[in-house]
Every structure is written in structure tokens, then in C-alpha cells.
Amino acid sequence: MSSSDGTxxxxxxxxxxxxxxxxxxxxxxxxxxxxxxxxxxxxxxxVVFGLVAGILLSVVLVGIGILFVTLLGxxxxxxxxxxxxxxxxxxxxxxxxxxxxDRAGVFxxxxxxxxxxSTWRSVGxxxxxxxxxxxxxxxxxxxxGIAVELLTAPLGADVVEISINSDEVTxxxxxxxxxxxxxxxxxxxxxxxxxAFAYVNAQIAxxxxx
Numbered sequence: 001m002s003s004s005d006g007t008x009x010x011x012x013x014x015x016x017x018x019x020x021x022x023x024x025x026x027x028x029x030x031x032x033x034x035x036x037x038x039x040x041x042x043x044x045x046x047v048v049f050g051l052v053a054g055i056l057l058s059v060v061l062v063g064i065g066i067l068f069v070t071l072l073g074x075x076x077x078x079x080x081x082x083x084x085x086x087x088x089x090x091x092x093x094x095x096x097x098x099x100x101x102d103r104a105g106v107f108x109x110x111x112x113x114x115x116x117x118s119t120w121r122s123v124g125x126x127x128x129x130x131x132x133x134x135x136x137x138x139x140x141x142x143x144x145g146i147a148v149e150l151l152t153a154p155l156g157a158d159v160v161e162i163s164i165n166s167d168e169v170t171x172x173x174x175x176x177x178x179x180x181x182x183x184x185x186x187x188x189x190x191x192x193x194x195x196a197f198a199y200v201n202a203q204i205a206x207x208x209x210x
Contacts, residue, residue, distance in 0.1 A: 020188065020191045020192060020195065021188065021191065025090065025195075026191055026194070026195060028087075028088045028089070028090075029088070029089065029194055029195050029198035030140070030144075030191075030194055030198075031088055032084065032085070032088040032089055032198060032201065033136040033139070033140060033194060033197065033198060033201070034136070034140060035084075036129065036132050036133035036136040036137075036201070037133030037134060037136055037137040038133070039129060039133065040126075040129040040130035040131070040132060040133030040134070041130060041133065043077060043126040043127075043129050043130065044126065044127060044129075044130040046070075046073065046077075047070065047073075047074060047123060047126050047127065050066060050067070050069065050070025050073065050074075051067070051070055051123075053066050054066040054067025054068075054070055055067065064110060067110065068109070068110045068113065071110075071113040071114070071119055072113075074119065074122050074123055074126060075113075075118070075119060075122055077122070077126060078118075078122035078125060078126070078209055079095065081125065081126075081129070081205065081209060082095065082205070082209050085201075085202060085205040085206075085209070089198060089201060089202040089205065090202070091202050091205055091206055093205060093206055093209050093210050094210060096116075096117075096118035096121075096209075096210070098116050098117055098118050099112060099113070099116045099118060099119075121208045121209065122208070122209065124208055125204070125205070125208035125209055128204060128208070132201060132204070135197070136197065139190075139193065139194065139197060140194070143186065143189075143190035143193065143194075144187065144190045144191075144194070146183075146186060147183045147184075147186040147187035147190055148183070148187070149183070150179045150180060150182055150183025150186065151180055151183035151184060151187065152183075
């Protein structure tokens, strides 16, 4: 292989690596990951409270009502998550068709909801969403967050100090003119990692919400 071929190959690889910065899907993925943590916290709180209260009070009518409302909410949220994944992650997840409630009555409908596999897959997804959100929060905070601070470091600074929440990471030997390109490299790398994690999220959504 000639040196020109090697140079061309390196240039193409660099172009592919940097191309992620201009791809619209990259920022759709970031938006999805950014929403994952707050949504996950809300989902877990609502589902855990509803299921626990419904099961504990199931010996009386109010418990059955709470359980039914919770399951309705779970399926409604799952529907929202399907649309969100389809819009932001580019999936094509169809609504489940394993629930037929025509002329089932109130108690029969509750029973059908309890027996439907899609109901419990939806519960599983909403529980997983919390932990996905935690990972996404850490990923975005400690990679893109640090990259942004490095990129925006004052050019005249002798020391670059990065604060993430209450923890402080100090680069006491890195001048700003080194920190800024370092931040650019970290930002591009972080986008690749974020896209890979968004792909994992898409697989989870397709597996549990379809």
C-alpha cells in the first residue's frame, strides 16, 4: 500500500469519526438520553406506588381500582415511550395487539390487563428506564460536561479546573490551549459513546415495547 493510500485511508477514517458532529441523529439521541433520567424517576415512582398500593389494598374494591388505574397508566406511558423512541431513536415499534377488552366488564378487563404480556413488558421497561436514565445522566455529565468545560476554558488561563456537581477534577498542568483541543477530542468521543448507548436503548425499547 502506498503512502498516498494510507493518507487517504486515515483522512477517510478521520472524516467518518468527525461526521458524527453534523449528523441530526446524534442530537436526537442526546435528547432522548437527556430525557431518560427525569422520566425514569417519574415512571418508577408512579408505577411502584400504584402497584404496591393496589396489591396491598386488593382485598377491597379501592385496591382493584388503584391497580387498574396503574395498569392503564403503565400502558399509556408505554405508548408515549414507543412514540418517543420512534421519533428520536428512529425505531419502528408498533403497538401491541395482545389485549382485547370488548364486553369483558370491569373485573374481566382488569384480569385481561393482568394476563397481557405487553402489560408486564411495559412495567419492565419503565423500571429499566430508571437505571438507563441514571447511566445516561452520568454519561452526559461526566463526558460531555467535562468536554464542554474544556472547550470553553479561557485562553489566558494557566490552570483549567473542572467542577462536576460537588466533585472537583483539577488539571493543574494543562494550559487552556491544550485543554481546548483535548475537549474537542473528548466531545467527539463522547458523541460516539452516546450514540452507542442510544442504540442499546433502541434495542431495549424494541424488545420490551413491541
